[in-house]
Amino acid sequence: MPPPQTAVGIVAAAIEKLESHPFPSQLGGATGLMLDYLGPEMPIFQRIVIANRWLFGPLIRGQFSGSPSLNALIRTTTAATMMEGSVARNVLPTRARAVVNFRMLPGHTSAQVLEYVRATVNDPRVEYDTSGMTREAPAVSDTESGAFKTLQRTIGEVFPGALVAPVLTAVTTDSPKYEEITENIFRFIPFRLNNEGLTLLHGVNEHISVENYLEIIRFFIQQIRNSAG
Numbered sequence: 001m002p003p004p005q006t007a008v009g010i011v012a013a014a015i016e017k018l019e020s021h022p023f024p025s026q027l028g029g030a031t032g033l034m035l036d037y038l039g040p041e042m043p044i045f046q047r048i049v050i051a052n053r054w055l056f057g058p059l060i061r062g063q064f065s066g067s068p069s070l071n072a073l074i075r076t077t078t079a080a081t082m083m084e085g086s087v088a089r090n091v092l093p094t095r096a097r098a099v100v101n102f103r104m105l106p107g108h109t110s111a112q113v114l115e116y117v118r119a120t121v122n123d124p125r126v127e128y129d130t131s132g133m134t135r136e137a138p139a140v141s142d143t144e145s146g147a148f149k150t151l152q153r154t155i156g157e158v159f160p161g162a163l164v165a166p167v168l169t170a171v172t173t174d175s176p177k178y179e180e181i182t183e184n185i186f187r188f189i190p191f192r193l194n195n196e197g198l199t200l201l202h203g204v205n206e207h208i209s210v211e212n213y214l215e216i217i218r219f220f221i222q223q224i225r226n227s228a229g
Contacts, residue, residue, distance in 0.1 A: 007096035008085040014121040015080045015098055021120050023076040023113075025061040027053055029106050030140045030168040031073045035060075037143075037165035072170040076113060077103045103170060104137035135176055141166075141184035151186055154223045158190065158215060190219040 005013075027035065032053075039050035049056040064070040071077065082099035086092060102113050114130055142148065143166050152164045169187045178185055191197075192212045200206045208216075 002092060006085075007093040008083075010123065010125055011083065011085075011096040011098045014123060014126050015083075015100065017120050017122075018078050018100060018117065019080065022065075022078060023105075023108075023116060025065060025071075025074040026105070027057055027060060027074060030166055033140075033143055033166045034073070034168070038163070041163055069170070072103065073168045074105075076105045076108050077170075079103075099132065106137045106140050106168070108137055110136060138176060138179065138185070141186055145184050147182075147184045148186060150226050151188060151223070154219060154226050155188075155190070157226075158219045158222055190216050 035050050035053070039047055042050065049059065053060060061074055064074045079101045080098060081101050083097070085096040100117075104110070104113060110130060114128060117128065148166070155162055155164050166186075173187055175185045175187055190212075191208055192215070193201075197208075
């Protein structure tokens with residue numbers, strides 16, 4: 001004689017609301033800088049669209065939203081990662097619990113994320129525990145700084161012809177440990193990756209070529225030399 005909705009159903013409905021109502025998208029910050037750098041190098045139609053984001057912003061955001069990798073550049077992302085309920089298949093759960101991971105877009109705070117989640121779920125039966133939020137989103141580093149110019153120069157020297165543009169890093173790194181000692185942190189690894197290579201990261205047969213490995217060594221040697229003046 002189960003009730004119309006169990007605790008698992010309540011939590012599942014909350015997750016469905018979060019997944020079907022993603023955070024609003026935006027094209028500013030690091031992603032706006034990326035478009036500023038890449039736009040002039042693109043074919044004429046794309047160049048016009050990117051140069052007039054005030055008009056074509058919805059079109060760009062729609063294109064980005066259709067790709068998981070690009071979607072992560074324009075909004076705080078939502079990913080339900082864990083869920084638990086009853087201890088047995090024939091026992092009604094008295095409580096159910098889910099973990100949802102949010103990767104915050106720079107400029108968003110954990111308080112804003114929680115406020116959005118509460119408003120979206122809109123269910124007084126659901127409780128929230130934010131103890132798993134480890135840190136706030138980092139600031140956007142200055143692409144006009146000497147540090148970025150040095151990095152840009154080194155990339156051009158080791159990878160001639162490469163177009164250098166800033167981009168939002170959509171993964172977790174150890175870089176927050178350096179926030180107390182520097183204003184600008186640029187997360188860069190000189191891997192050569194195509195679409196196939198991206199699928200190998202943290203997967204089966206993860207590897208890079210011997211030639212790229214040597215390029216990486218040359219890059220860091222040159223970066224140290226350029227940084228030392």
